[in-house]
Ligand SMILES: CCCCCCCC/C=C\CCCCCCCC(=O)N[C@@H](CC(C)C)C(=O)O
Ligand SMILES: [Zn+2]
């Protein structure tokens with residue numbers, strides 16, 4: 001595909017020592033961004049930021065780069081360094097948000113700053129949307145930005161957000177890293193289960209208390225995984241793209257999933273991460289009950305966080321859950337719910353996907369396979385389906401299984417080198433997006 005090579009000059013992504021030091025230390029504002037006349041900055045929903053970078057060719061459809069500034073909590077226990085210290089040692093920057101997703105927020109702004117310092121003027125306009133409440137739904141950030149852009153009549157060529165990575169070490173026998181660009185993401189349900197009972201003196205307890213009833217229901221759910229849905233959704237495409245990276249006979253197996261699908265699906269469900277690709281998952285994340293040690297508990301509550309496989313819907317999953325619980329004393333309250341997201345295009349005409357592919361090949365020449373896949377987590381980009389049918393969840397960062405465990409876990413960190421490479425990727429991507437190629441309208445499969 002044509003690149004931005006038609007432009008007067010391609011700015012090489014080489015940064016001097018001073019710039020690299022500033023990049024690492026850059027917790028200050030980005031002065032050049034804020035004084036550039038073709039960049040508009042708006043604060044939305046009090047704490048989210050929307051940058052509009054006006055390109056020189058208004059005929060080119062704009063795109064959007066996304067990130068979020070908020071993070072999940074991080075108690076000190078278990079952390080090598082305090083989780084909000086931002087300490088750098090052993091070549092890593094440690095802290096909550098270094099992978100999810102402050103790295104992307106800073107890298108996007110840093111890359112743009114370095115481009116502007118080099119007198120770069122984009123041909124294709126783009127937006128930078130930085131949400132402040134992604135980890136608690138995005139309703140006051142991304143959702144408001146989306147509504148604002150819709151009111152302005154904006155349509156986007158594509159969006160790039162967090163969601164997947166360059167994966168290394170996730171699949172047995174696959175020694176090489178591969179880039180998985182998430183072209184969809186699972187649906188989600190936050191479901192509260194509740195049991196109410198008459199309180200009383202614990203010296204004369206009923207046969208079952210609200211805690212016991214709810215615990216038994218939760219245990220049934222944990223002992224009854226939802227159906228393995230292998231074979232529907234982007235996963236088969238992911239594995240077929242990966243086939244060439246595997247030795248014999250695994251490569252034959254992956255090229256013949258019509259025959260070996262059941263075997264592969266069984267192998268995938270053995271590992272908790274790949275299991276999340278083949279089924280709707282349930283995680284009991286909160287349990288509250290009891291008022292005092294000698295009082296029969298009037299109420300027990302549990303929160304289950306479900307991530308819905310692309311082949312299922314919210315309603316289908318709720319039915320399955322109720323059938324497993326099978327106890328009328330357990331009440332169900334849906335707190336939040338959304339269906340799996342539509343699948344974005346990844347064919348040769350998919351501009352956003354091909355630009356990501358092109359830039360990955362340029363910055364990560366050692367990565368032989370780039371495959372479409374699904375994001376097992378959820379992202380703010382789900383709020384923008386009104387502005388584009390091409391949403392890609394991908395951060396240009398190597399991720400190993402232990403790194404994945406640190407996301408929302410402990411000892412989250414990013415190497416200085418990985419962060420620099422992420423800046424370099426975005427620096428190149430923005431220039432590559434100046435191509436004259438335009439997206440071909442995509443109609444989602446019904
Ligand atoms: C073929 C086998 C490959 C195995 C791939 C799986 C590797 C997993 C890689 C990345 C998943 C991390 C998800 C990161 C994005 C999620 C960000 C987030 O935390 N979002 C919240 C949003 C929610 C609505 C509050 C979430 O809980 O998902
Ligand atoms: Zn995130």
Ligand SMILES: [Zn+2]
Pocket residue numbers: 072100135408
């Ligand atoms: Zn997160």
